[in-house]
Amino acid sequence: MNLEFFFYILLNTAVVLLIAPLFSGLIKKVKAWTQGRQGPPLFQQYFVLFKLVKKEVIYSPNASWVMRAAPFLNMAAILVAALFVPLVFVTEPVGGIGNVILFLYLLAFARFFMALAGLDAGSSFGGMGSSREMSIAAIIEPTTIIVFAALAIVFKTTSIFSMFFTSASTQALVTPTIILIGISLFIILIVETSRIPVDNPETHLELTMIHEGMLLEQSGKNLALMELSAAVKLTVLMALLINLMIPAGLALSLTAAGVVIGAVLFILKGSVLAIIIGLFESSMAKKRLFQVPSLFAMAFFFSTLIIIIEVFA
Amino acid sequence: MIAELFILALLVLLAGFIIPLVIRADNTLLRTVSYGCTILASLILAILSLPVLLGSGTITLPAYAPAGLFSIGFFIDRLAAFFLLLIGVVSFCVALYAIEYSEHMDGGVRRNILCGATNLFVLAMVLVVAAADTFSFFIFWELMAAASFILVMYEYDRPATPRASIFYFVMTHLSALFVMLGILLLWFESGSFALERLAGTPSLTATCAFICLFTGFAIKSGIIPFHKWLPYAHPASPSPISALMSAVMLKVAIYGLLRFILDVFTPEIWWGVLILAFGTASAVLGVIYALKEHDLKAMLAYSSIENVGIIFMGIGLFVVLETSGLSVLASIALLGALFHSLNHALFKSLLFLTAGSVIHATHTRNIEHMGGLVHRMPVTGALFCTGSLAIAALPPLNGFASELLIFMAFFTSVTVVDPLLKVFLFLCLALFALTSALSAACFVKAFGSVFLGMPRSQKSEEAHEVSPLMLLGPGILAAACILLGVFALQVMTLAGFSVPLPDLFLVGLLLLMMLALTYAVLFFISPRTSRVSETWGCGMHFQEAGAEYSGHGFSEPLDIIFSPLYRTRIKNERAFFDEHGVIFQSGTAEIKLLRVFEEYLYLPVARGFVKISATIAQFQNGCLDTYILYVFVTVIALLVFLGWYV
Secondary structure (H helix, E strand, C coil), X not given: CCHHHHHHHHHHHXXXXXXXXXXXXXXXXXXHHHCCCCCCCCCHHHHHHHHHHCCCEEECCCCCHHHHHHHHHHHHHHHHHHHCXXXXXXXXXXXXXXXXXXXXXHHHHHHHHHHHHHHHCCCHHHHHHHHHHHHHXXXXXXXXXXXXXXXXXXXXXXXXXXXXXXXXXXXXXXXXXXXXXXXXXXXXXXXXXXXXXXXXXXXXXXXXXXXXXXXXXXXXXXXXXXXXXXXXXXXXXXXXXXXXXXXXXXECCCCHHHHHHHHXXXXXXXXXXXXXXXXXXXXXXXXXXXXXXHHHHHHHHHHHHHHHHXXXX | CHHHHHHHHHHHHHHHHHHHHHCCCCCHHHHHHHHHHHHHHHHHHHHHHHHHHCCCCCEEEEEEEEECCEEXXXXXXXXXXXXXXXXXXXXHHHHHHHHHHHHCCCCCCHHHHHHHHHHHHHHHHHHHXXXXXXXXXXXXXXXXXXXXHHHHCCCCCCCCHHHHHHHHHHHHHHHHHHHHHHHHHHHHHHCCCECCCCCCCCCHHHHHHHHHHHHHHHHHHCCCCCCCHHHHHHHHCCHHHHHHHHHHHHHHHHHHHHHHHHHHCCCCHHHHHHHHHHHHHHHHHHHHHHHHCCEHHHHHHHHHHHHHHHHHHHHHHHHHHHHCCCHHHHHHHHHHHHHHHHHHHHHHXXXXXXXXXXXXXXXXXXXXXXXXXXXXXXXXXXXXHHHHHHHCCCCCCHHHHHHHHHHHHHHCHHHCCCHHHHHHHHHHHHXXXXXXXXXXXXXXXXXXXXXXXXXXXXXXXXXXXXXXXXXXXXXXXXXHHHHHHHCXXXXXHHCXXXXXXXXXXXXXXXXXXXXXXXXXXXXXXXXXXXXXXXCCCCCCCCCCHHHCCCHXXXXXXXXXXXXXXXXXXXXXXXXXXXXXXXXXXXEEEEEEECCHHHHHHHHHHHHHHHHHHHHHHCCCCCCHHHHHHHHHHHHHHHHHHHHHHC
């Protein structure tokens, strides 16, 4: 592992951890505005995390090592997955880091333990959340893989790093294919981060919740880890979309100026995307669980269309 | 040296077979010696296969030829060595486990048959893999079928076993029949039983031979629609035997398919498409049926169908790419299929053995009656969790490494010429992704309902951890699952293949690093106290196991989404006193699970055979005069035929 990659690991992890609560806070704020509410302060997420970390953890008597280990395993997997998506500067990857399939399966690893933790306490809410989360994750998977296969075809590589290199070096790559991929990626982002119309991150009503249901038994620092990892996952998926579509500002080498400019531009672009996500969520109602597959069918259609365009063009 | 070691392993297995059957005493030591033979022979096999696998050349053993055309000989090349390694590793761990397990079983001296037949079964599988010609291949194939039948039949006094065994017996002989037909057709084509390449494009006979062999191997490896014997035979047989059958015997069938495709036939592209299509169907349907299953072992059986489907996908992709002239890409697909065979053997035997421990402790196979076992059987729980992670293809374990190889082959297969084929490949890719995600859901359900939450029955409440020897076998397998995953790239490089695998060791290291970092940070900034308090019981005073999410409930959303595939019929008929349908009079309701393959495929075929048999049976009326008439007519017909023909 060379020194530059080591710096990359430090920088990417630090940036993603620092920015993540901001974006999820911004989405909350936008949603509040559209509903005519004041909403929480922009930095409320940071305070919430700090408060949770300082609190005591409460376990159910049924809970086993799964409940205790899951928040840490979940966080670790999401942080490693975050290394696969360069936020502010791209370097030469080491040892196959950046492989799209490995990226997806690291997210699956995190989800696996989150779902098990949902079942561990023996509460019916946790089980309901786990069941729905795993079901939805399973039926979105064909779409996800087709979208990433389409990306692999368009960029002729399976490494996210190389994709970013290509997109950053050929600035005007906004072809119809990329736009279609962008739409599909957006849908995947909405699904993977449990947002409306698939899930509602704000509710604790048993009939609608999925992701929140799994976390119902979590408390204290464990809950903080779960919340932070969800925010990091959101940021990483947003970064994937941003750096593929509008890579402007993405530094191609490790220079202080490049990194600072990259970070500032990334926060700007990310904020715009967060506002779009907030508006998108506000303009929709949550779909019934069994209407969700038809939404996925649409995403699947779009991504298959890309493949067909690429294959026959 | 290797040849002598191989003979030694065969003799040790033979000894392990004969000793407990000749000395018919109900003695623990005797059975331990017998299993000791399996362990020793497996160890020898695993060791001798390594040098061949790393490329020290093919080992040939002189053929024994009792009669001109027929001969029995052995040879071990890299492919055979790979499967010998697989057999060796798995039967080593299974036999370690079985020593203790079989002592907990009922049956007295009958248990001698169990350990003897286990040796015979392993011996037969070794012989099939090492067979040098098609004739001996078939002989040993039959031996394998017979030995496994005895093992499935072992607990014949349990109500479901005889039916399951007969089902297995019929299916396995159907498989043998097709394999025999294929081998005979090959003999017509080439005039010998040798495993030689047929030159040129395949003739009609060769194509028919391939179809027959493919069907034979598909039945044996449980490819849908020939899969029905697996969910019957696995729950019926003792757990170590399920592990051996699912982990090893299915792989022997895959070995057969690979051997004929690689060494005998020159495949055409549609063969690959055929294998790929069957593989994809098995993978998706296998896991969808596994989700619905609440019998722990039947669920694992369906999951085997899924994994064999994935292996078939790899093989099919290999044939498609090879015939399209992309041999580098094709070799990645083939490596993926082979690696997944080994990995599936490891994690599926691990899962079957730990499932065996769970069933031993709870006396039930129904996952709805388990729960809370992670507190009562912590080591078994951790081992089962490792197996679940591996089978759900999560990095950095071995299941992920092999599926990733197949994924990479799919991703880069866009250079295939035919656009229609590309669309087909992408469809398979999408279904492959679905399979893999569904299997994660399936094993969250399995681990969650069996080990987490509260115990849902008295037996589950009283369960206790199994003895150390029953943990050692699965423990070795779990370690192998982790090591083969983490060092996948290094192992492949050592074997001399350059593969587009990411370095999973690095990923594992990064995971540990992030874990340590998170833990360290929270250790210092967060209070280290924790409190135990009751789970919220939705307003009830105490929590009850009945209110917990059950396995059935867990898979309900997927049940509904895939309901067209399950073909569940819900009938609800109600009669009312009044015409508005308000005052309820009486009604019936039923849920009928349609067994699609049984009702639309197996039973019609069986009924057809019964009909034909009935027609033929009319000739046999028990009257001597009629029989003399038959003989007379036959003789006349023969005379006429010979006079006319010669």
